[in-house]
Amino acid sequence: MPADTTARSRSSAPRAHGAGFVLDVRSLGRAPGSMRELRRTVITTERLGLDLVGVPVGAEVELDLRMQSVSEGVLVTGTFDAPVTGECSRCLEQFTDTVQLSLTELFAYPDSATDQTADDDEVYRMRDDLIDLEPLVVDQLGLELPLQPLCSPDCQGLCPECGVRMAIAGSDHGHEILDPRWAGLAKFAPGSPGSGSPDKGAATGNHPTDTARNSTEEN
Ligand SMILES: [Zn+2]
Numbered sequence: 730m731p732a733d734t735t736a737r738s739r740s741s742a743p744r745a746h747g748a749g750f751v752l753d754v755r756s757l758g759r760a761p762g763s764m765r766e767l768r769r770t771v772i773t774t775e776r777l778g779l780d781l782v783g784v785p786v787g788a789e790v791e792l793d794l795r796m797q798s799v800s801e802g803v804l805v806t807g808t809f810d811a812p813v814t815g816e817c818s819r820c821l822e823q824f825t826d827t828v829q830l831s832l833t834e835l836f837a838y839p840d841s842a843t844d845q846t847a848d849d850d851e852v853y854r855m856r857d858d859l860i861d862l863e864p865l866v867v868d869q870l871g872l873e874l875p876l877q878p879l880c881s882p883d884c885q886g887l888c889p890e891c892g893v894r895m896a897i898a899g900s901d902h903g904h905e906i907l908d909p910r911w912a913g914l915a916k917f918a919p920g921s922p923g924s925g926s927p928d929k930g931a932a933t934g935n936h937p938t939d940t941a942r943n944s945t946e947e948n
C-alpha cells in the first residue's frame with residue numbers, strides 16, 4: 730500500500746502544483762484584464778515532436794508567457810524555445826537544432842459558453858484552475874517541425890549507387906555502370922577484397938593505446 734501511494738503522488742503532485750507544462754492560474758483571478766507573466770524552464774520528461782525530429786527527453790525548454798484573464802477563459806501568449814534532435818531525411822545523419830513556437834491560445838473556463846458550445850477538438854480547456862500546455866505544444870510542434878528534416882539545407886544525401894554519404898564521399902564520387910553480364914568479374918579486379926593490399930601491415934605497428942598503457946604502468 731505505501732508503494733501505491735508513492736507511485737500515485739509522484740505522477741500527480743507536480744501537476745497539482747503547476748509544474749512542468751502545467752500552469753496554475755488561481756492567483757490570476759477571473760477579473761477580465763487581469764494579467765500575469767511567467768518565465769519557466771521545463772525539463773522534458775518525454776520526447777515531444779515528430780518521428781524524425783523532436784524535443785528530446787531531458788531537454789531544457791524555455792517558456793516566456795503572459796496569461797491574461799478574458800471573459801471566456803485565460804488567453805496564453807508567449808514563446809516556447811527548445812533544442813531539437815533529428816535524423817536527416819536525406820543522409821540519415823543525426824543533427825541538432827532549435828525550435829521556437831509563438832503561442833496564442835485561449836484556454837476556456839470549464840463552465841464558460843465556449844466550453845459548452847465548442848467541440849472537444851475546437852478549443853483547449855482549463856481543468857480546475859490549471860492549464861496544461863502540453864497538448865498545445867504537441868499540436869504546435871506538429872505544425873512547426875518539418876516532416877522531412879534536413880541536417881543542412883543543402884544536404885547532398887546518399888550516393889544512390891553505394892549509399893555512402895555524399896558529404897564525405899566528395900564531389901568526384903561516382904560509379905562506372907558495369908554491364909550486368911560482367912558484374913560477376915568485378916570481384917577479380919585489383920583492389921577488391923581478397924586481392925591483397927600493400928599497406929595491410931601498416932595498421933599493426935605501434936598502437937596509440939599501447940603507448941598510453943605503457944606510460945601509466947611506469948607510474
Ligand atoms: Zn543530411
Ligand SMILES: [Zn+2]
Pocket residue numbers: 888889890891892893902903904
Ligand atoms: Zn557511391
